Amino acid sequence: MRISxxxxxxxxxxxxxxxxxxxxxxxxxxxxxxxxxxxxxxxSLGKKRFSLELIRNSKVFVVNFVSKEFKEDVLFCGEVSGREVDKFKETRFEKEEAETINCSRIKQALGYLECEVVDEIETGDHILFIGKVKKAELKKHGARLFHISGDKLGELEDA
Ligand SMILES: Cc1cc2nc3c(=O)[nH]c(=O)nc-3n(C[C@H](O)[C@H](O)[C@H](O)COP(=O)(O)O)c2cc1C
Known part of the structure; x- marks a missing residue:
């Protein structure tokens, strides 16, 4: 049995x-x-993730909260690596500039957190990045996506 x-x-x-x-x-x-x-x-990022390398170098990241209508694109971003593809080109997600850090944001996000890394902890096969939030905004409400098990993504209405 896995923790998830x-x-x-x-x-x-x-x-x-x-x-x-x-x-x-x-x-x-x-x-x-x-x-x-x-x-x-x-x-928390697995040690082999391409995005981990980017965050380690830049010391910034943005957390983007998206609605269930982007299920296919969310799965795509969780199945392929940025080492091989430009995920902004291959999905419906559009890039916009973060305001407080040098990083991209997802234009269609319901809300976001612009973060600066203040600490990095090796927990095992993952690395925990602790971010100080420099800017936070909730643009609109919408039903969110939930990871159910394995590669299954579920939807929660009125979340
Ligand atoms: C529903 C779902 C949840 C995921 N959660 C995580 C996670 O919490 N941490 C992680 O490191 N990878 C997670 N992954 C896997 C990464 O998204 C996947 O390995 C991705 O291709 C890495 O992209 P990168 O190499 O461009 O960074 C998840 C994938 C899916 C589909």
């Missing part, structure tokens, strides 16, 4: 990362708020 078989369902989000001229989008189910004041947020 017990801990799921979990809300699925997208993290955008940038280093030099490269932008990437990664699908994540492992993430959490850590503090109201200061506003802090954590994300």
């Amino acid at each position: 078989d017990i801990a799921n369902p979990r809300q699925v989000i997208l993290v955008t990362a940038r280093w030099q001229d490269t932008d990437d989008i990664i699908t994540l189910a492992w993430h959490m708020p850590l503090s109201f004041n200061p506003m802090m947020y954590a994300i």
